[in-house]
Amino acid sequence: MELTFDWVGFQEVFQPRRAPVAPTLNRHSPIRIIVEGQVVREVFCEGDDLSGWIGQSLEQLQAGVRGREFVVLDREAVDQAISRAFEVGHFHQQLDLLRGASLKQAPEIRLHGPEHFWVEALKGNWSKILPSSYALFFRFEGATAGQERDFIVVVRRGELAAFHRPDLSFLSAERKKNPADLVKYLSDKYLVPVQGFFLSEALWNQVSTSDRPWRDLAQAVRKNEVRLHPWRWSVAALLGVRGLKNS
Amino acid sequence: MVGEPTNLRPIQILVHYWELRPQALAQKLDELIRHGIQHLATFVPWQAVESDIAHTLPRFLQAARDRRLTVSLILTPELGVHYPYSGLPKDIFSQSENLALHEGGGNVPVLLPPIGFALPSLSAPEVGKRYHNFLARIDSLLADLGRNQPKLLEGVTAVLGGGFWKYYRDPARVGERAFTGVAGDFSNSSQLSFRQRVDQQFSSREFQDPSPTAAQRWKSRALEGVNRRWFAHQNEEVFRMRSSQSIRKKALGLQVHQAEIFTPEADPSLAMSRFLQVTGGARADFKRLSALVVEASSRASCAAGSAAEPFIHWTKLGPYRSLSAAERQFLIFQSLLLCGSRGGGVLIDEAEWFSLSPAFRARADGLARQMAQGNFKLPTAAYYLVPHLWSEASDPGHEMARRLGPSLRYASSIERVASDTDASLVVVDPNWILNRDSIQRLLSLARSGKVVALPRSPLFTDAARRELAQGLVDGPALDIPMGVSCSCISIGAGQLVLFDVPEGGSEVHAEKVRTLVTGLLGLAQIHPDATVSDGRLRVVSLKRKHGGLGVFLLNATQRRISGDLYFTGEVTISDLALVIRSEGAGMKKQAGDGASSRPAARFGLEVPPLGILPINVEGLGTDSEERRLAALSGQMNESNVLEAAASELPGFSESGSGMEAVWN
Numbered sequence: 001m002e003l004t005f006d007w008v009g010f011q012e013v014f015q016p017r018r019a020p021v022a023p024t025l026n027r028h029s030p031i032r033i034i035v036e037g038q039v040v041r042e043v044f045c046e047g048d049d050l051s052g053w054i055g056q057s058l059e060q061l062q063a064g065v066r067g068r069e070f071v072v073l074d075r076e077a078v079d080q081a082i083s084r085a086f087e088v089g090h091f092h093q094q095l096d097l098l099r100g101a102s103l104k105q106a107p108e109i110r111l112h113g114p115e116h117f118w119v120e121a122l123k124g125n126w127s128k129i130l131p132s133s134y135a136l137f138f139r140f141e142g143a144t145a146g147q148e149r150d151f152i153v154v155v156r157r158g159e160l161a162a163f164h165r166p167d168l169s170f171l172s173a174e175r176k177k178n179p180a181d182l183v184k185y186l187s188d189k190y191l192v193p194v195q196g197f198f199l200s201e202a203l204w205n206q207v208s209t210s211d212r213p214w215r216d217l218a219q220a221v222r223k224n225e226v227r228l229h230p231w232r233w234s235v236a237a238l239l240g241v242r243g244l245k246n247s
Numbered sequence: 248m249v250g251e252p253t254n255l256r257p258i259q260i261l262v263h264y265w266e267l268r269p270q271a272l273a274q275k276l277d278e279l280i281r282h283g284i285q286h287l288a289t290f291v292p293w294q295a296v297e298s299d300i301a302h303t304l305p306r307f308l309q310a311a312r313d314r315r316l317t318v319s320l321i322l323t324p325e326l327g328v329h330y331p332y333s334g335l336p337k338d339i340f341s342q343s344e345n346l347a348l349h350e351g352g353g354n355v356p357v358l359l360p361p362i363g364f365a366l367p368s369l370s371a372p373e374v375g376k377r378y379h380n381f382l383a384r385i386d387s388l389l390a391d392l393g394r395n396q397p398k399l400l401e402g403v404t405a406v407l408g409g410g411f412w413k414y415y416r417d418p419a420r421v422g423e424r425a426f427t428g429v430a431g432d433f434s435n436s437s438q439l440s441f442r443q444r445v446d447q448q449f450s451s452r453e454f455q456d457p458s459p460t461a462a463q464r465w466k467s468r469a470l471e472g473v474n475r476r477w478f479a480h481q482n483e484e485v486f487r488m489r490s491s492q493s494i495r496k497k498a499l500g501l502q503v504h505q506a507e508i509f510t511p512e513a514d515p516s517l518a519m520s521r522f523l524q525v526t527g528g529a530r531a532d533f534k535r536l537s538a539l540v541v542e543a544s545s546r547a548s549c550a551a552g553s554a555a556e557p558f559i560h561w562t563k564l565g566p567y568r569s570l571s572a573a574e575r576q577f578l579i580f581q582s583l584l585l586c587g588s589r590g591g592g593v594l595i596d597e598a599e600w601f602s603l604s605p606a607f608r609a610r611a612d613g614l615a616r617q618m619a620q621g622n623f624k625l626p627t628a629a630y631y632l633v634p635h636l637w638s639e640a641s642d643p644g645h646e647m648a649r650r651l652g653p654s655l656r657y658a659s660s661i662e663r664v665a666s667d668t669d670a671s672l673v674v675v676d677p678n679w680i681l682n683r684d685s686i687q688r689l690l691s692l693a694r695s696g697k698v699v700a701l702p703r704s705p706l707f708t709d710a711a712r713r714e715l716a717q718g719l720v721d722g723p724a725l726d727i728p729m730g731v732s733c734s735c736i737s738i739g740a741g742q743l744v745l746f747d748v749p750e751g752g753s754e755v756h757a758e759k760v761r762t763l764v765t766g767l768l769g770l771a772q773i774h775p776d777a778t779v780s781d782g783r784l785r786v787v788s789l790k791r792k793h794g795g796l797g798v799f800l801l802n803a804t805q806r807r808i809s810g811d812l813y814f815t816g817e818v819t820i821s822d823l824a825l826v827i828r829s830e831g832a833g834m835k836k837q838a839g840d841g842a843s844s845r846p847a848a849r850f851g852l853e854v855p856p857l858g859i860l861p862i863n864v865e866g867l868g869t870d871s872e873e874r875r876l877a878a879l880s881g882q883m884n885e886s887n888v889l890e891a892a893a894s895e896l897p898g899f900s901e902s903g904s905g906m907e908a909v910w911n
Binding site for chain 2: 044082
């Protein structure tokens, strides 16, 4: 069965595992707290064990942990944000709502790291430039032949409408290898224009974890390490411009 | 002997059959066989069954059978399934009356992909109806398969877990421990059912003694928390029993297995922390996940009196995924140690399992094999009887858990405790309602050689008090101060302790509880085999089948820890991995081969960050083991003698007075 939202596949492609933060490097991370009245209900800071403060007063915590930035959220508002998030379609939208609620409560909050550069672009300005509905098809080639991994993201009005490993079982082995045939088949199946990206798994991982992903991606397109099918000048130009901005 | 059955598969690989296309199914199964997998487990999402027009489940079972793979089908609703709403039908969530409410009155959130949702109430009539329809459908499907291809079901086991009951907790009531407050569903339908069941329960004659108005005391608001716990336990038992009955109506030959599947990532105690993580892009709280494994594995679930083995389920979806490889390996090994040695194990997604390093997999596989052969067992030294497994226990329970670590288990069934001959101490929580039947069972436990400690709580029925007084009529009571007033009475081969429930201010109260627990452990002669000087290290002592211990030192911190390991007597230690390897190769251990240490009672050791140090221990005294076996044998002799006397001597009665009458 083809899942509409294949979260495992999505995580593999767009959420590469990152290295843990060492406690000593974490001094500047804000301490995030959920309070009920003035009582600390939850406290979290990556790499620090602050669970001993749960149940204490916020004042005590702030006095006990000096020299750190605090982001304080209200429990009732958190509960409401979670309840509202459950009303929308899938986890990705739910996360957006939760992040939005955090920002509303604590505008000083810094949302760092969770979004992949590509997903951020799809949900951001690209929706103003690209058609209202389209799909991006990724083929990640492994070290040896036959180790390809495919993934498709369907975008409608700037929202991720579906993401999963496409079912290509109706295609012959020959057609599966032919980028033009693949893209045409997917375009007919999903009834949206499809842009294919063919690149190696290693390159994708490198770009995904890079500090300047757009620049690296644009360079890879120029070197033909990332192949676009069909070749669309508009898409290549978009990547180039993002690459320039990012360098 | 350890009272729990041996689990043949402590590591179970999960496959999501509904995601496999027909062409990919055969390929995937062949690949798993090449990796040495012989058994698969899979969840069966309701939604997938209700809309299974492609017959993916029968195809999967057929393909597995063709390859001689055995399959566990997990039929109860569980969390962390890679299916929208964990496989539950979406329309259930559209009506608020179908959703569970926790003690604080809010929904119980599950923040796991593919969709976060509020837990449905298993007490809601609509949910119950749909669930039993699903089970009936599965039952028919499996019965049809069995009729058409009798061999197909030979390798299939239906696994029934405990459902969502353990997750019905208030996310904001997180403290030092994961399971705090009163767990249970507080939705309208559940409230209604609660009132009805309370009326029904306390309308029995025992609770109306001495007059019908006496029942009002049991229904009073003051006992609401006690009754809630009892009701939550009853709900869970009824759910398990009905599930079990529904699944074997038609598929008579189907094997059914009871388990307790716990998904730490979905636990509501992590919901708030998860909110902070996902909004801040931070990694998961490893320490909390590790603590949840310890807490969940210490709960001895049961279904109709028999054990439901504990399984920890690690998904690829939630916070677990964001942990480092070392942290993930630590959690899997910890789960395997604590659950595998108790007849359960680990459920893990196949892709996640194969993403772990081959060296780690070989180590975990080796340990799992030893567990499957019954070579490693985690004996339970003491049980703490609580009215509900997933609600907070009273302070004596927490203190016992702190002192005994994994050697203590919480149980909510006396039968479950009686089936374990290892435990020498049973302490009853002050929130337990003591009726005549439970007193009879507890007295019988004491007679079998255990120390049974009962609180002098107001929760005795009059019949229970009479039963207790009658049971203790012959034994002299010895008053021993253990922080609180205690009476100790010898009964059969064991002892019964009646203790006052510790009260007072926090410091005084804590001291009383500590003294009480010290006294009880001393009375039951429970001394941990191995202890460590550093509280950050956790010790898991597993009994080896042919003598000796396998001691595992767990360091869940990111720092190297040096500490001392103490034993109750002089022992020799060696590398457990080497010992197992040499035993596996059929090599006999030679004296002075250099692999073992010199005999000592204290050893200085260093455990690396997130490390688990396996140590083979030999030479530890077997005094307590021998004492227990002697008590058991004495009890059997006594009953045989009395039985023989009753048949040979006219007028002889088994009671003490009868015996005196015959001889005087």
